[in-house]
Amino acid sequence: MAARTDDNGPAIPPAIESAWGLRERPPKGPRPGLTVNGIVDAAVRVADADGLAAVSMSRVARELGAATMALYRYIGSKDELLTLMVDAGYGPPPGPPPPDADWRAGLTRWAWAEHDVLRQRPWLLHVPITGPPITPQQLGWLEDGLRCLDGTALAEGEQMSALLLITGYVRNEATLTTQIAEGSRAAGIEPGEMMPAYARTVSRLIDPARFPALHRVLTSGVLNQDDDPDEEFTFGLDRILDGIEALIRRRAI
Amino acid sequence: MAARTDDNGPAIPPAIESAWGLRERPPKGPRPGLTVNGIVDAAVRVADADGLAAVSMSRVARELGAATMALYRYIGSKDELLTLMVDAGYGPPPGPPPPDADWRAGLTRWAWAEHDVLRQRPWLLHVPITGPPITPQQLGWLEDGLRCLDGTALAEGEQMSALLLITGYVRNEATLTTQIAEGSRAAGIEPGEMMPAYARTVSRLIDPARFPALHRVLTSGVLNQDDDPDEEFTFGLDRILDGIEALIRRRAI
């Protein structure tokens, strides 16, 4: 009954199968007191409240009024729980693009949707990703992204690469932004003071002769003014979309 | 003697100061038997050999023939050790761009240099990043990247954003590539069989009516043929550089 590889493909962890609704309850035995969904929801609640580091098996079990080891009847390992937490944490995909939107508007909406999720649940960024997406919502997000590029001249592989590019950017940007927020909270500094403090620290460490370009940036003061983070996000996103647009134009010829 | 905030700026952990060569040995007391560098090198050796998960304080101490707690005389916490490991793991920056290279050639070289480092030391991707770079080599990499954009029409903030964009892409791409490698090793599958197996699994899970775009990509077979990962990398990098180029052209007017 362990990880078995049947003809159709490699093994899928039981808890993931149950996320797809592929598992029916066996007829015998006592009625389960918990559900995979209930466990995942409790874990998400803990992460929302106290961060990913607070998510331990015992803490989740306490949240449910169950014993720690009871969870292992439903979930193979903590890693599996984390995978399902990501799926639940992302939530339902943003939906297909409106019919009148071109690919660029569609992908902008798609990117902002992920952006909003990551701003709401920064702990999603701390979950170590262990493989390509196989959970329902994750594949739903991918589906909605692919639909945006459906009519374009890009080949299938190029469409995947483009989405990977965008999602990578969104995650990267969110990581940096939340790091500033978390770092300032940890250091007891107001968020607006974080970048200036960082600039001062770096100024003190570097020798202007060995780091001329960095010194130039520091003295320019761009790090001191805190810009609107949404503008910052838009900037990078537009760069990437410009790059994809250039490719689409070339392919369309 | 705890984290102190003097006039110049916020506190820097002692071990980081010693990485900048800012700490001289106090005249009294027994001669230290270890060095920060020695500890960091040992930790890097462990990570190179057995991955980041194998890096525990006790394992590093064993590597040095010292007791676990001896390390804490040199390093404030494991997080600090990880920060220094990243610095050492990246190694010296690629150097300033050749004088005859334009910005695009320079940044391409810069991106490939990081790409090569991450391919060599995949564990760097698993270190949770906790803040902006303050270690010597990290700032050296930033410096070399900024020099590539020195003559362009971009403002300082835009130069930083552009580098962030590129480094984020490089890390993202390396993460995906190494995940395939690590995942296939963990599942006991040959690396070339990983993506086909993934495609088969997803095909089995999704309903073509609910996931038409995804189904279209799966049946197209792009996931089955394993392309040259270097080509894949070049593709995305060129998209980003195209986007930056579009901006530079607009600014230059």
Next chain:
DNA sequence: CTCTTATGCGTAGACCATACGCAGAACTAG
């Protein structure tokens, strides 16, 4: 020689994930 300081590190505490096994619940076959 004494005082001061820093080092090496043993001990112990507070966590963590999880392997294992047993008591009992709920169903099926007879």
Next chain:
DNA sequence: CTAGTTCTGCGTATGGTCTACGCATAAGAG
């Protein structure tokens, strides 16, 4: 109704983690 089967809940225990604390000792200063 009974016996057998199967699954759940979960207590116990193992081996791992980081690190706070305190003590003996080494080395230089005066």
